[in-house]
Amino acid sequence: MPTLDDDTGDDGDIVFRDLILLMLTGFVTVAVLMLAHINPKAAAARAQDTAQPGSVLVEATWPPEMDSDVDLWVQAPGDVPVGYSNKGGAVFNLLRDDLGHQLDLSGLNYESSYSRGIVPGEYTVNVHLYRNRAVQPPVPVTLIVSSKRAAQDPARQILLSKVELGREGQERTVFRFRLTEGGEIVPGSVNSVQRQLRSGVKS
Numbered sequence: 001m002p003t004l005d006d007d008t009g010d011d012g013d014i015v016f017r018d019l020i021l022l023m024l025t026g027f028v029t030v031a032v033l034m035l036a037h038i039n040p041k042a043a044a045a046r047a048q049d050t051a052q053p054g055s056v057l058v059e060a061t062w063p064p065e066m067d068s069d070v071d072l073w074v075q076a077p078g079d080v081p082v083g084y085s086n087k088g089g090a091v092f093n094l095l096r097d098d099l100g101h102q103l104d105l106s107g108l109n110y111e112s113s114y115s116r117g118i119v120p121g122e123y124t125v126n127v128h129l130y131r132n133r134a135v136q137p138p139v140p141v142t143l144i145v146s147s148k149r150a151a152q153d154p155a156r157q158i159l160l161s162k163v164e165l166g167r168e169g170q171e172r173t174v175f176r177f178r179l180t181e182g183g184e185i186v187p188g189s190v191n192s193v194q195r196q197l198r199s200g201v202k203s
Contacts, residue, residue, distance in 0.1 A: 054093075054114025055183065057146045057155055058125055062109045067101040067133040070141055070165065072111040073197040077121025081197035082113055083128070091115045100133060118147065118183045125175040126197045129165035138164035143174045147183035158185055161192075171198055 060072040073083035076091035084097040095112045127141050145159040161174050173196075178189035 054116065055118045055148060056092075056115040056123070056179070057112060057144075058092075058114070059110070059112045059144045059146075060127055060141055062139055062141045064107050064109050065134075066109065066136060066139060068109065068129065068139045069098070069100045069102075069131040069133075070109070070111070070139060071097070071128040071130050071198070072113060073124075073126040073128060073171070074113045075124045075197055076115060077119045077123065079119075081124075083198060084130075085198075091117070091119055100131070118149075118179060118181060120179060120181045122176060122178050122189070124173060124195050124197060126171055126173050126195070127163065127165060128171040128198050129168055132165075132168055138166040140164050141174075145175060145177075147179070149183055158183075159190065171196060 056076075058072065058074050060070060062068060062070050071084050072094070073081055074092050074094075075081045076089065079089040079091045080086060082089045082092040082094055084094065087094040087097070092113050092115050095114065096110070098109055098111045100109060123145075125143060125145065127143065129139055132139060141163055143159070143161050143163070144157055146155040146157045148155045159175055159177065163172055163174055165172065173192050173194045176189075176191050176193055176195060178186035180186060
């Protein structure tokens with residue numbers, strides 16, 4: 001037959017086990033939190049992996065509610081035009097050909113191109129209205145150009161403009177500008193003089 005002293009001993013064992021378990025849980029939590037500080041190089045490498053790619057980044061956006069297929073075209077100095085039918089050149093790559101609402105679960109209308117390095121000379125940025133299923137002309141498009149000197153540097157916006165595309169097949173030059181080797185705009189070089197990049201289309 002159990003005695004009062006036996007019951008007290010069992011309760012003491014339970015309390016002791018709970019205390020040990022809580023201490024072990026606290027130790028593991030502290031160890032996990034300290035891991036990020038033990039290897040800061042690995043944390044820096046992870047941050048670099050999430051940085052925007054490229055040295056020159058060109059982005060085009062238009063209203064998400066508009067089922068319109070707007071194409072971004074870019075050309076670096078001495079390179080071929082890069083757009084939906086030629087997604088890569090020696091300098092630029094097109095990241096995505098956005099078709100509007102077709103085959104798009106993101107709810108965004110967005111295209112971007114990025115360069116591998118900075119080539120000094122003249123750059124051209126065009127937009128082209130391939131198709132407008134929304135049948136709501138004009139289609140407003142926002143263009144942003146950013147640059148960074150080194151891969152680990154944050155991108156900094158150097159140009160911003162908003163244009164309207166009024167009809168299918170229209171191609172507009174939004175920016176023509178010159179960059180130095182350091183990614184700086186040459187003063188007085190920015191203009192929007194029309195220069196067709198997509199062949200076979202009348203602007």
